[in-house]
Amino acid sequence: MTAVSLRHISRRFGDHVAVRDLNLDIESGEMVAFLGPSGCGKTTTLRMITGLIEPSSGDILFDGESVLSTPTERRGAVMVFQKHLLFPTMNVAQNVGFGLKMARVSREETAERVKEILELVDLPGLEDRKAHELSGGQQQRVALARALIVRPKVLLLDEPLANLDANLRITMRHLIRSIQKEMGITAIFVTHDQEEAVMLADRVALMFDGVLQQVGAPDEFFRTPRTTGVARFFRNGNFLRGHRRGSTIHTDVGPIEIVSTSETVEDGPSVLTVRPEEVRLVNEETDQENVVPAVVTSLIYMGSHTQLTVTIGDTPWQIQAPAAFQARNGDTVRLLLPRGHVSIVADDDTATTGSAEATLAEGSAVL
Amino acid sequence: MTSTPMTARRIRNGLKIPLMLAPALGLVVVLFGGGILVGLGQSLGYFPAIGLNEFTFSNYTTVLTDRNFLISLWLTFRIAAVTTVLSSVLAIAFTLVLREKFAGSKITTFLFQVPLPVPHLVAASGIILLITQSGLIARIATAVGLMDTPADFPALVFDKGGVAIILTFLWKEVPFVGLVILAILQSVGPQYEEQARTLGANARQRFRHVLLPLIMPGVMSTSIIIFAFTFANYEIPLLLGVRFPSTLPVVAFREYQDPDLALRPQAMAISIVLAVVAILLLIAYRRLARSAVK
Numbered sequence: 001m002t003a004v005s006l007r008h009i010s011r012r013f014g015d016h017v018a019v020r021d022l023n024l025d026i027e028s029g030e031m032v033a034f035l036g037p038s039g040c041g042k043t044t045t046l047r048m049i050t051g052l053i054e055p056s057s058g059d060i061l062f063d064g065e066s067v068l069s070t071p072t073e074r075r076g077a078v079m080v081f082q083k084h085l086l087f088p089t090m091n092v093a094q095n096v097g098f099g100l101k102m103a104r105v106s107r108e109e110t111a112e113r114v115k116e117i118l119e120l121v122d123l124p125g126l127e128d129r130k131a132h133e134l135s136g137g138q139q140q141r142v143a144l145a146r147a148l149i150v151r152p153k154v155l156l157l158d159e160p161l162a163n164l165d166a167n168l169r170i171t172m173r174h175l176i177r178s179i180q181k182e183m184g185i186t187a188i189f190v191t192h193d194q195e196e197a198v199m200l201a202d203r204v205a206l207m208f209d210g211v212l213q214q215v216g217a218p219d220e221f222f223r224t225p226r227t228t229g230v231a232r233f234f235r236n237g238n239f240l241r242g243h244r245r246g247s248t249i250h251t252d253v254g255p256i257e258i259v260s261t262s263e264t265v266e267d268g269p270s271v272l273t274v275r276p277e278e279v280r281l282v283n284e285e286t287d288q289e290n291v292v293p294a295v296v297t298s299l300i301y302m303g304s305h306t307q308l309t310v311t312i313g314d315t316p317w318q319i320q321a322p323a324a325f326q327a328r329n330g331d332t333v334r335l336l337l338p339r340g341h342v343s344i345v346a347d348d349d350t351a352t353t354g355s356a357e358a359t360l361a362e363g364s365a366v367l
Numbered sequence: 368m369t370s371t372p373m374t375a376r377r378i379r380n381g382l383k384i385p386l387m388l389a390p391a392l393g394l395v396v397v398l399f400g401g402g403i404l405v406g407l408g409q410s411l412g413y414f415p416a417i418g419l420n421e422f423t424f425s426n427y428t429t430v431l432t433d434r435n436f437l438i439s440l441w442l443t444f445r446i447a448a449v450t451t452v453l454s455s456v457l458a459i460a461f462t463l464v465l466r467e468k469f470a471g472s473k474i475t476t477f478l479f480q481v482p483l484p485v486p487h488l489v490a491a492s493g494i495i496l497l498i499t500q501s502g503l504i505a506r507i508a509t510a511v512g513l514m515d516t517p518a519d520f521p522a523l524v525f526d527k528g529g530v531a532i533i534l535t536f537l538w539k540e541v542p543f544v545g546l547v548i549l550a551i552l553q554s555v556g557p558q559y560e561e562q563a564r565t566l567g568a569n570a571r572q573r574f575r576h577v578l579l580p581l582i583m584p585g586v587m588s589t590s591i592i593i594f595a596f597t598f599a600n601y602e603i604p605l606l607l608g609v610r611f612p613s614t615l616p617v618v619a620f621r622e623y624q625d626p627d628l629a630l631r632p633q634a635m636a637i638s639i640v641l642a643v644v645a646i647l648l649l650i651a652y653r654r655l656a657r658s659a660v661k
Binding site: 050052072073074075076077078079081083085087088089090098099101102103146147150156 | 558559561562563564565566567568569572576577580581
């Protein structure tokens, strides 16, 4: 059980910055997911924690002590790779017992602990099998057992479930989660699958292009995404621009009331968002607040619901409508954006597209 | 009712592969097998061309009881064994260095592989020019004052231990083994070692428990080829060896070429013994290697 701190970690490969000034504190016994698209620097970060690569700058602390000068083999950060990498020349028992053999643990104790850990990962009695005689899921469990047996300070999992089929992945998620909780082990895993991150992790750290975007409990990424990019990664592309005054956002389609947060967010140009599943369709006569008109552009029946695409003004929105919902393209519908579900996001697009957006913001301010 | 055409097809399919292999197989069996059979016959005293028609083991008893034969056999074995072991060990050592990325690693890898296409004969001439007592190294050493005269240089070529022979073989075979190991290392990648490392294995342990078991099958099969090749090689020991003791292939060919045709059955007996010993050694080696890998 070890707390891990990453302090201003950066890593450059030539001109390419893979990880930029990353700061994160991981508590002892916590399970954290590094989430992000491929190439975002999450695996690089994991490898820096193991010591397989060194950060270009910054420090890594285990329980407050810098481990940068401790080589990988003595660091106690054990990695489970995406390919399970069972040693092909060894059987299951030899693979699982590898770390103990390296630490010169006696044969008797090794055999005992191998037996124990194989029961824990639900593979009792497979000691004599060769790696190639196992299914993908079994190999993954052996790889997990091989890591757990050395009682790592930190368990690192690099896309551990990526090579498994859908059903097996769900079983393995439960297994990994229950073992991690039971052993109280500090664990960090890398994934590009937001569903997996949400299901498995105590906290999620989302990275784009080597930069940490948002860290928090899984539900925060749904309720209060920090930026448009974060919202998009969690499958929410509903954005509406406006101008904020107090707890009201003035948009082209009318004022939208928000729950005023304790955080002091400055008045001015803002982007609001509501998740597709929180937007409600209401009928004509309603006089509720936060109702905006929208034009239907497409309808896809999904079985459990109907996926409705509309435009508010000229902005496309996705809405999860009831399965029985009927409408034609071009119909006008009325949408309720429930006050409790409206959140303000920082606009990533401004940062990337620069002055054009800034001019737009200035224009609306003049209005 | 349905089984008859099925069976016919199965027979046809079953015959297809032997039939397709027949031309190549025939060539090997007739030329190679025929040669061995004639040689075996002559070694057993069946040589009608010079009027020998009686089967006898006397050639074998003559050869096997000859002390000079045993000296040659030991020399041949020693050269092959030393070459095999040294080329494997050196190749492993070289490839461990070569797979690291360092300044000039590409050119070094290229230079390492230069000997591969060079014929053994050329390699032998090169060795002569380099390390005889009148060779380049001896002259340079004398010129810079390390020795008084080139003759002080140790006799490595035309020596009884076969040092020059072994050196030539090594120059040729180390890159050969190295090529195989590099190919294995490339396909395996660094990941197994990284995995072992995070599990607490230090550099020595990673080599001993992860890398070596991965490359050993490749090293074993190439070393078998090298042993068989050097054990039966003729031209290198002929060029770089002393007149006595000679390696067995040299002795056998010398007797084969002797104007006295009566010596030919003995030459054949030597060749057959050479082949049998080589086969026995290789079988024993394979057994040993397999149990060692496990």
